[in-house]
Amino acid sequence: MSTLKPLRLDIVSDVVCPWCYIGKHRIEDALKLVPDVPVEVHWRPFFLNNWVPREGISREEYLTAKFGSVDAYKGIAGRVVAAANEEGLSYRPELVKRQPNTIDCHRLIHWAEAEGKAAEMKQRLMELYFRDGGDLTDSNVLVQAAEDVGLDADDVRRRLATDEDVALVSAQAQEAADKGISGVPTFVFAQKYAVSGAQPAEQLARAIRGVSAEINAEAAE
Known part of the structure; x- marks a missing residue:
């Protein structure tokens, strides 16, 4: 049993950010490299595209607005697809037809955290989007994703139909922006680095081991 003080790790990211998809895999690999260091992981929301309406928009409209044209994104996508492949992940941008507003996805992750399943919920949503081209604006898709990781489908469907935790998730995302986080993923160690x-x-x-050593040295003083 470790006597070390657990290191708090807040991971600020969005489910439609391809580098967040890659970053999630890398941080999980990092945690395997330091099995002796206790770490408490918290998944924090970020809105990569806060201008996308709640109902979402077509992928073509999104790429045109953000990159100038669909073709302009293809070169960028190629590099990200290659980086994902190197991690054993699948990103198939040609399958994505709808660009979601991700507040409902972040609500699902928040609700899953109460059951210790935030990482699984995040992973399922990312796989649906990047690998399968799933429509994360469709409540049926979200409910099925929640059920896939063990949440109660009827409960999730009922909650999604309300504004439950919309303000909370929005405030958490705003807090990250207020702290100067503009690029994701961002890994925050012990709320200070x-x-x-x-x-x-x-x-x-290395960062996990170094900050853990620092906070435990401070705790021993």
């Missing part, structure tokens, strides 16, 4: 970007697992593991 931040590392931005999908850094290699080895680098993240």
Whole structure:
């Protein structure tokens, strides 16, 4: 049993951010490299595209608005697809037909956290979007995703139809922006050190070990 004080790790990211998809895999690899360090992971919301309406928009409209044209994104997508493949992940941008507003996705992750399943919920939503081209604006898709990770489908459907935790999730995302987080993923260690970007697992593991050592040295003083 470890006597170390657990390291709090807040991961600020969005489910439609491809580097967040890659970053999630890398931080999980990093945690495997430091099995002796206790870490408490908290998934925090971020709105990569807060201008997208709640009902979402077509992928073509989104890419045109953000990158100038669908073709302009293809070069960028190629690099991200290659990076995902290197991690054993599948990103198939040609399958994505609808760009969602992700507040409902973040609500699901928040509700899943209460059952210790936030990481699984995040992973399922990302797989649906990046690998399968799933429509995350469709409540039926979201309910099925929740059920896939063990949440109660009827309960989730009822809650999604309300504004439950919309304000809470929005406030958490705003808090990250207020702290200067503009690029995701951002990994915040012990609420004092931040590392931005999908850094290699080895680098993240060094940060985990270093900050853990620091907070435990402070606790021993």
